[in-house]
Amino acid sequence: MTKSFHPPKRLLMGPGPSEVDPRVLAAMSRPTIGHLDPAFVGMMDEIKAMLQNTLRTRNALTLPVSAPGSAGMETCFVNLVEPGDRVIVCVNGVFGGRMKENIVRSGGEPIVVEDTWGKPVDPDKLEDALKANPGVRLVAFVQAETSTGVESDTRTLVEIAHRHGSLVIVDTVTALGGTPVLTDEWGIDAVYAGTQKCLSCPPGLAPVSFSEAALERIRERRHPVQSWFLDLNLVMGYWGEGAKRSYHHTAPINALYGLHEALVMLEEEGLENAWARHRRHHEALRAGLEAMRLELPVAPTERLPQLNAVAVPGDVDEAATRRMLLEHHGIEIGAGLGPLAGKVWRIGLMGQTANARNVRELLAAMEHTLALQGHRLVRGAALEAAEAYYASTGEA
Amino acid sequence: MTKSFHPPKRLLMGPGPSEVDPRVLAAMSRPTIGHLDPAFVGMMDEIKAMLQNTLRTRNALTLPVSAPGSAGMETCFVNLVEPGDRVIVCVNGVFGGRMKENIVRSGGEPIVVEDTWGKPVDPDKLEDALKANPGVRLVAFVQAETSTGVESDTRTLVEIAHRHGSLVIVDTVTALGGTPVLTDEWGIDAVYAGTQKCLSCPPGLAPVSFSEAALERIRERRHPVQSWFLDLNLVMGYWGEGAKRSYHHTAPINALYGLHEALVMLEEEGLENAWARHRRHHEALRAGLEAMRLELPVAPTERLPQLNAVAVPGDVDEAATRRMLLEHHGIEIGAGLGPLAGKVWRIGLMGQTANARNVRELLAAMEHTLALQGHRLVRGAALEAAEAYYASTGEA
Known part of the structure; x- marks a missing residue:
């Protein structure tokens, strides 16, 4: 007999679907x-x-x-x-x-x-x-x-x-x-x-x-x-x-x-408020990622706040990183496609995914996962950078 | 502000969707x-x-x-x-x-x-x-x-x-x-x-x-x-x-x-059991409908048990009957299509809709609705006929 399906707990931070x-x-x-x-x-x-x-x-x-x-x-x-x-x-x-x-x-x-x-x-x-x-x-x-x-x-x-x-x-x-x-x-x-x-x-x-x-x-x-x-x-x-x-x-x-x-x-939220929310959490995520010495290859003025391409650093394994995030932290992020396969991750902050709690959770899990693989970073710097950004906007 | 949508309570006995x-x-x-x-x-x-x-x-x-x-x-x-x-x-x-x-x-x-x-x-x-x-x-x-x-x-x-x-x-x-x-x-x-x-x-x-x-x-x-x-x-x-x-x-x-x-x-039910269930409740429905002097125009050997075409009797209003069933009883049945528009209703007994409770509810509501319009019928006969069928099968 087939059993009812109960999905595992996930935090959806890939290119979609987003958190519902x-x-x-x-x-x-x-x-x-x-x-x-x-x-x-x-x-x-x-x-x-x-x-x-x-x-x-x-x-x-x-x-x-x-x-x-x-x-x-x-x-x-x-x-x-x-x-x-x-x-x-x-x-x-x-x-x-x-x-x-x-x-x-x-x-x-x-x-x-x-x-x-x-x-x-x-x-x-x-x-x-x-x-x-x-x-x-x-x-x-x-x-x-x-x-x-x-x-x-x-x-x-x-x-x-x-x-x-x-x-x-x-x-x-x-x-x-x-x-x-x-x-x-x-x-x-x-x-x-x-x-x-x-x-x-x-x-x-x-x-x-x-x-x-x-x-x-x-x-x-x-x-x-x-x-x-x-x-x-x-x-x-x-x-x-x-x-x-x-x-x-x-x-x-x-x-x-x-x-x-x-x-x-x-x-209820207001469309402009939703646009601003996506922008704000994108900036916090960006600050945190950069503090981990990760690069966002898309030029700042051309970036989608809701979908962040992140260059895979040379000292870590692209697919293993995604697998560890999924298996150890329950976080889904996306792989690169076509010519970008293996070269970037895609981190989504779409819709309900775009909030401070998820940004913090992703940054903490990413830091842990990269550090495990020997990527050189300063522990805690990512979250600090994100918090500094949030503090600068006067909002959490 | 638009309000959240809360569907009214319905019993789906039309040509689909069926009860979920x-x-x-x-x-x-x-x-x-x-x-x-x-x-x-x-x-x-x-x-x-x-x-x-x-x-x-x-x-x-x-x-x-x-x-x-x-x-x-x-x-x-x-x-x-x-x-x-x-x-x-x-x-x-x-x-x-x-x-x-x-x-x-x-x-x-x-x-x-x-x-x-x-x-x-x-x-x-x-x-x-x-x-x-x-x-x-x-x-x-x-x-x-x-x-x-x-x-x-x-x-x-x-x-x-x-x-x-x-x-x-x-x-x-x-x-x-x-x-x-x-x-x-x-x-x-x-x-x-x-x-x-x-x-x-x-x-x-x-x-x-x-x-x-x-x-x-x-x-x-x-x-x-x-x-x-x-x-x-x-x-x-x-x-x-x-x-x-x-x-x-x-x-x-x-x-x-x-x-x-x-x-x-x-x-869990078993596919053959589901087929038999559709057949059984169709027969009870048919017995009840016929007891109300309603005709099923499709020949018995050619009928789908899950979808019952019923000829609209000359003394009632096709659309009004459906509207009364929906508004007074919360029951949805289907209209005829194409050349059958206005001439038949379509009563579904599909999937979870096919059970004795729903058959009884439909027959009682239909009897009430037809009687209100002056259709000649013997009160209670429809349910009695359905019960007699169920009793004959040894199952409820």
Whole structure:
């Protein structure tokens, strides 16, 4: 007989999922009701409104796709790319590469603007690509590259794309809730995110939002959307306005309870306060890591506070360090991906993970783990540096 | 400020979602851990093994897709259909029609075998279609039509398709856990299901399984699978054998906790016992409904015990009846779809919903609701008929 599963106690400080608050877990355990129940439809409207606030948009077409962030990405591409379309995609990490793959599978022809992993998307290169490829109607890039911890300048990139008559898809999976995503102010046409990063829900849903211009593009399509499940024309029949909702697919009821509660918590805290919280604990973590003689390879102005790439020093074992953190301290941090595999760790401070207690716990465990491997450091210096930072801000 | 959402108390007796046991809800509220955590990977292996048992298959490629049943359907079609492929699809309800839509969007050419809504797929028509279209390599149909409550004879239909050299996709969304799905014995090549029917989980996951012949077909593809998210070559890297799992997408951790617990409960009960339980409570429900002079339009041998289509009598209002059941009794039942809209109700006895208490509650509430509208019936007769059936079986 198979036994019930009881997860071990973990502190999630990797690139996602992040720590989930007990309020969100409790919400997910409330009794399931029907996906067409009037009470459920009312909750869906609240989720849409709270997502609009979180994405800083008035886009009517704002909803959570019933699947993880990768399906949010696919929703954007299958609805906006038509067979034969040339699409400029800026690639500076794993998720830009995945965008390219989505373009190809949607029948489009990707024009790749390569940037160095660990650096932001270069606006000049995007501009050059647009000049070299007149008539391109779609540009895609990642605002917050989860694989490197780098933030690109969405405002500038969107402005350039629009100047050349192109719509823009932006990946904000790791950004949303941790760092500003100003959909309307920046003019983003299609944006997708995930729930398991700075929104601190379990994975399984992908918030998306589409501008009026993007909707117009979808309405003008010459070919049907290749995915039935992700076809926004159909999805909107269920998530659309008014009490009358037509059945499309069965929404993940309890996951949506969780997202609703996480968005209520974010509303209670205030979005700007959440951004400031991520920044503050990032600075404390950075101070502590540097006091252990660890290097953050991403330039300070290009760092995502919620996802910290840390160079693995030459005197320790990358994988063994992660294993020891997990097995001895119950702390999960992330490995590097692609060209950064073995070279960096990725330490997340996303959503509910971003608090002083977790920063202290990570620093203490990391110091212990590195010292065990003979890394030269001054015992206690990391925590002292973090405390000094917190003291300097006047907050704990 | 938006308030936390607390769902009203409901008894789910519609076409899904079904009642979710508190054990499953509790499992879903356990702390989230990482999707690459060794403890989580161990749980994934248990889910695969239990799904194999539930689907009665040894197929290595057996896993839950990270999205609702509709995405399970799409997984089967985008992986098995190539542009230009002719595919025979038997349509006797909404979900057969959705299969056709999936074939078109996958670039295939559907050859539709129409059957009457409320009747099973006709094996002779399938045989004729295969004879008239030599070289067709794929057949698809729905075993348990959720829109009508009809079961088709999967064993016979698969046998015919195989005799003509065709692989077979079978929709078992409403079947799995409630009525036999003998994947290997019947020779099904690709099967998908949902979690929110007779497995009694919240919606959000879609168990799928593929035979060796189906895998071979996928390996031989001339075109890449059009969906990145649902491409089995990639999904298998995460759900495959061994401890080494490569990241594809972030799995819905807590939903999988729930599915694991639901499968543990099914294992504890025994799959055959669950089938017998669905049958027993269906018979009690049927006896009660008939005692109220309600008609079950599907022929007795073609009925799904877990989903009962009931003809709306001429003297009552279809929608008002459902609304009164929901508002006065907290009971959700389903409406008819397509040509059956307004003509039938759909009463589900799926998974944990299938017990004597719920049968009694539904019959009492239905009697009250119909009597209020002036439907002629003998008060108390419905419950008496159900009790007489239970007494005849020697079980409560």
